[in-house]
Amino acid sequence: MKYSLRAGGKRVRPALTLAAASLFGGEAGMAAAMPSAVAVEMIHTMSLIHDDLPAMDNDDLRRGLPTNHVVYGEDVAILAGDALLALAFEHVAKATEGVDPRRVVSVLGVLGACVGARGLAGGQVMDLESEGKGDGEVTMETLTWIHTHKTAALLVASAVAGATVAGASDEDVGRLRTFATKIGLAFQIADDVLDVTSSSTVLGKTSGKDEAVNKVTYPRLLGLDGARARAEELVAEAKACLDVYGDKAAVLSELADFIIERRN
Amino acid sequence: MKYSLRAGGKRVRPALTLAAASLFGGEAGMAAAMPSAVAVEMIHTMSLIHDDLPAMDNDDLRRGLPTNHVVYGEDVAILAGDALLALAFEHVAKATEGVDPRRVVSVLGVLGACVGARGLAGGQVMDLESEGKGDGEVTMETLTWIHTHKTAALLVASAVAGATVAGASDEDVGRLRTFATKIGLAFQIADDVLDVTSSSTVLGKTSGKDEAVNKVTYPRLLGLDGARARAEELVAEAKACLDVYGDKAAVLSELADFIIERRN
Known part of the structure; x- marks a missing residue:
């Protein structure tokens, strides 16, 4: 559990939780949201450990280090993921x-929902099922469904958790939800682009993986330039959701930019 | 998720939740505890799906049916377990x-704790590590530690969740905790005995498994009669915890008896 949690990573999800909490609750809101911020990183790490297993994506490199099952064995990797998931809720x-x-209670409900059949797990099942299928079989609609669940759901839960803990109104939570859904999709498109354009060394995980398993991606459906343009468009739409907060939303806005400007 | 949840099973854990809720909150307490009762069965089912995986106990029979990964593949079985675990908290x-x-919030903390490193997952890791070791290397102390975590932790959480939801005092919750720890250990000893004495058909899972993987068990350390006697002793001690409640605890008391009298 410690090995994978401490392997680094961009910490985008906890940053989102804390930025949302700060927007609606200042310093006190951020402090109150810290356990939620830690929890979303635990959930994300669990999903990486399980996705990397031989029975799933079968990857041996993550965050620049050997994957959990390579170091500790498949059995312990499965259990470490289970324990991290449970610890997130306990924490x-x-x-x-x-x-x-x-x-x-509301935050715990949101975190639970984003992992299950209508979240990470559902998205991953659809993703696995779409591997090796041709372009015609996996449409833009299916691809968007996969990424909304596999990637955006936890980013949405991260933002909503921070806002909820900090006492945001339903209207504000709704705005954050839209913001996070859009940057979630942009995040996944950026990932797809980096998988094509970057090296394993820079990524800290195996690059060129999508093509190797013949996976339909945004770059394949839209071309590299088209995919990049779509990600920029989504980030612009996301940032527009924040206009109503003015400068107070500067950190969230910078996080949105980081999503597509990052190199790994 | 549905396949494994609906495969049957004894439903001991939800029965424990509802019996504890009934003791402290009557009919209304039972109704309030229903989501917790469902959740503990989801958590138990998740642990069975993951424990049966090829990388763990590699079992193909559970509750009289092919195990989840045999029907749906390892990838989906891992994800179904993850989603069931998250759904338990969401629910x-x-x-x-x-x-x-x-x-x-208290119930969610208790449920989270019983799954992780100091619960199911920790117990399972120690159990896997003790396979193939000789009698001298796995002491009664180690074996009790494994079963306290692997088996008793969720039974304790099941009882505590029911009592907590129904408004029990800290003292009452403490008493239920002791009761459930003792029947949890008795339950595991009964499982070990059945693994030796029963057939796969009656059990609905592979029998003779412990000896096949050279696992240290209570029957091996105490003999069959010694193990049976220890289980009866634990159940008697557990039932003594309920004396203070008189007839009101009849259902919990019957559950304790069922633990060692069951045939599968």
């Missing part, structure tokens, strides 16, 4: 302080 | 009604 329930318990 | 958070949200 939010036990370590969140100074927050109305109704809001804590 | 408690979203479907529990008429309960002080502080108690709901």
Whole structure:
């Protein structure tokens, strides 16, 4: 559990949680959201450990290090993922302080929903099923469904958790949800582009993987330039959701830019 | 997810949740505890799906049916387990009604803790590591540690969740915790005995498994009669914890008896 959590990574999800909490609750909101921020990184790490397993994407490199099962064996890797997932919920329930318990229950519901059949797991199942299929069989609609669930769901939950803990109104939470869905899709398109254009060394994970398993991606459906343009468009739309908050949303806005400017 | 949830099973854990809720909250307590009861069965089912995987116990029969990965493949089985685990938390958070949200947060913390490194996953890691070791290397102390975590932790969480939702005092919750720890250990000893004495057909899972992987068990350390006697002793101690409640605890008491009298 420690090995994969401490392997680094961009920490985009906890940054999103804390930025959302800061927008609606300032310093106190950020402090209250810290257990949720830690939890979303635990959930993300669990999903990486399990996705990298031989029975799934069968990857041996992640965050520049050997994957969990390469180091500890498949059995321990499966259990480390299970334990990290459970610890995420335990941590939010036990370590969140100074927050109305109704809001804590709400956050736990949001985090639970983003992992399951209508979240990470559902998206990954569809992703696995679409491997090796031709362009005609996997449409833009299917691809967007996969990425909305596999990638955007946890980013949305990360932002919503931060906003909820900090006491945001339903309207504000709704705005953050739209913002995070759009940057979630942009994030995945950027990932697809990097898989084509970058090296394994820079990525810290195996590059060229999508083509190797004949996976339909945004670059394949839209071309590299088309995919890049679509990601920029989504980030612009996402940032427009924040206009109503003015300069107070500067950190969230910078996170949106980082999503497509990053090199790994 | 549905396939494994609906494959049957004894439903001991949800029965424990509902019996504990009934003791402290009557009919209303039972109704309030239903989402928690469903959640503990989801968590148990997740642990069975993952434990049966080829990388773990590699079993192809469970509850009289082919195991999840035999039917759906290893990738989907891993994801179904992940999704069931997350759904357990989501369901408690979203479907529990008429309960002080502080108690709901408490239940979610208890459920999270029983799965992780100090619960199911930790117990399973130690169990896997003890396979193939000789009698001298796995002591009664180690074996009790494994079973306290691998088996008793979820039974304890099941009872505590029911009692907590129904408004039990800290003292009552403590008593239920002791009761469930003892029947948890008795339950595992009974499992070990059945693995030796029963057939796969009656068990609905592969029998003789422990000896096949050279696993240290209670029957091996204490003999069959010694193991049976220890289980009966634990059940008697467990039932003594309930004396203070008189006839009101009849269902919990019957559950304790069922633990060692069951045939599968």
